[in-house]
Amino acid sequence: MKLIFEKSVSGRKSYSLPKLDVKESQIDIPEHLVRNEAPILPELYEVDIVRHYNQLATLNHSVDRGFYPLGSCTMKYNPFLNEEVASLNGFKFIHPYQEESTVQGALELMYELQEFLKEITGMANVTLQPAAGAHGELTGMLIIKKYLQENNLGHKNEVIIPDSAHGTNPASAVMAGFEVVKVNSNNEGRVDLDHLKSLVNENTAAIMLTNPNTLGFFEKDILKISDLMHKNDALLYYDGANLNAIMGKVRPGDNGFDVVHLNLHKTFSTPHGMGGPGSGPIAVKSYLKEYLPKPVVGMKESGEYYFDYDISKSVGKMRSFYGNFLVLVKAYTYILSLGKEGLKKVSELATLNANYLKEKLSKFLNVAYPDVCKHEFVIKGTSLKDYGVSTLDFAKRLLDYGIHPPTVYFPLIVDEAMMIEPTETESKETLDEVAAIYEKIVEEARREPDKLKEAPLTLPIKRLDEVKANKELNVKFD
């Protein structure tokens, strides 16, 4: 498809501004600071733009179009109601520096959301400021860093992270000034407790855990892990990417976690928007309250809401203003819609769906670990290698059937991994159909492997040359 720049025709325009209603002033900017060549931007008629984007939209897979089981991304259905209320003028057109008395509705919403998230996680305090999950991780790790420094434990500089963890965990720990130590998974797909014990020492600052982990399993030794860490004055950080499996069933705070982040765009179904904006609130135990980024939303005795900047040991600010407010509106809406029983049901059905699909697929593909999973599971694509087919080929063939492939080649510790997360919003019929398609493609791999190696065969674009893209970098149109 043509680029928008290639559709540009000099002299076309699709904007209209009113005639300037004030007297023009002289431009008193030094000449060398005045732009003499207008930026090269497309010149188009409005309908050119409308058609361009409508055509582009047909080239995307989305949750609204079909099954999208990206493991660890939680691509559940996104309610229309969330979008509608987030587009109310009273939310969209408010300025971050308005007087507090004029934004009481926004503050009340944020305050209540803080309360809900505290309850769901079993933690004492919440900040809504982080803009994404990884931003929450960084915030949480900075809090841990500062807490350790303030309590004469500044020598603790090692953060233990499982080999199955999201790449953001080690990256965030390093950005917060820690060194990363890797703990192995055992043959059950959980943290190897003996290996962990051998790693914990006086320099251990924290462990970062996703629970359920990225292999789909609950760390059933969590209470032992938590004891071990706390006995060594180390903290537990909870990566909330997989919270979708456990709402109302188990609370990280009750399991000994000290800091928790949440991914509102995953668990609370604010849409992913092609890669963001998300929102990554963090929750902490009460002893870490004074370290939260400024401000949090408080309520006065009078019932009036306010931004509380009085946080004595705050790590500082993590972003401008108060967080991704419109995303918060959607998450709040989602929680109100489902309520306590609904959220629990969400987790139960997400887990039921994952186990159901796992059992169905296990008849013709290798499940990496056999145990009962939570809301996702990992397939080991190595059996396809017998036919000369890779997990990538398998994934590309799925595209021809109108379903999105799972997350592939992650977690890193499973060969030819496919991580599948159906989520609770898929019906039994969809899961049955998907299982049938997977079976059909396994059969194709056996009989006509070339079909998979050349896939996708039916899309407007065939398989892309990613090596060329990286070798001959072209990141802007000239």
Next chain:
Amino acid sequence: MNDFPYLPHTQKDIEEMFSFLGIKDIDELYRDIPALFKGELNIPSGLSEIEVKERLTDLAQLNKNMEEYGIFRGAGIYNHYIPSVIYPLASNRNFLTAYTPYQAEVSQGTLQILYEYQTQICNLTAMEVSNSSMYDGASALAEAILMAKRINGKNRVLMSKTVHPEYQEVSKTYVKVQGMDIEQIDYLSETGQLDLADLTSKITEETSCVVVSYPNFFGVIEDLKVIREKVPSEVVFIVVTYPISLGLLEAPGKFCADIVVGEGQSLGNTPSFGGPGLGIFASKKKYIRKMPGRIIGETVDQDGKRGFCMVLQTREQHIRREKSTSNICSNHAFNALVASLYLNVMGKQGIKEVSLQNYHKAHYLAKKLVETEKFKPVFDGPFFNEFVLESKIDPELLNEKLLEQHYFGPLILKNFYKEMGNKVLFCATELTKKRDIDFLCSFLEGLS
């Protein structure tokens, strides 16, 4: 009967699935959890769509919004016109409900949009490469400073005191744990521009980068040419910009900026209480491997047909893990889409015209306000669409009175700069009408 919205399972489905799995109870799937939560969450039971909508509408109505109130406040988030075509197109659910384009062949919509966005940002800033978005202007600046350290290995940051105060705070949070420290460069009390002598005296062997804002927090336009002359070539020159001003102002890339960052909210994104915004991030091409964030590149498919995919992922956290250029995973792609749409609608002429209108409205407002004799000009440096005035009326009282008249008044600067006393920051955009300016001035006549 299904009791919960968004959950498709009938009781029959659940029973069949249980039977397939050989379980009787859902908790059999939770048997490995040592400490199941036995209680009930202390949050309300679910509400119907009607009830939820009523609740949210009530909350929204408690907020005074700038569709019904006039606004003379900017300071990082601006009230600009958003052309009608933008949100209906952007809100297409094939954009909204898609994720990171991990499978390029079914994400060409996303990928092409972001490639076009990168091109537009490069053209607007006159930089060679852009990533496909960051969270906001403040975190983009913090990441730019960390990138400067990756470029030259040095630890000292010189930051103009007139960079947005919140950006300065965020930068401090990010860089402190990396052993970097930030020193402020003063501004001249006459012009409101960077004090060049102060800058020169503070540059040392250890300086990693110099950060200036263009225009700065006081709305004053810095002379990037003379500043650049004072910054040695091995020091990374970072410019924080306000994209709407670049229709009128010479692009930072023309002054040899190494990294340009900024808040892209003004490009079609709603003010939204300050979030989500759009972090703009562009740099010279030679630094592309040190850049944080996702980058989209052009390539071809098996038939030689043009297509797009993510590139340089070996810099990113999912491959490089603790050695990655940053921890960014989700970015603000949707806001980049909106910005790209805005730049397409405004086009080459529109961006210039809107920029000029901002300039003229603000200069008219400044002139009229000074004529009321309730205000005195503070700086004589050139300004774009914001400016500082010293108010003879107590700023709190001024804003309280304006609020009664359904106007958000200027920003009170002493909340950010202690030395600022009664000084306030006014803003006008293309949406500021002459009749609002005239009303403001006549209303002020009666205030003391």
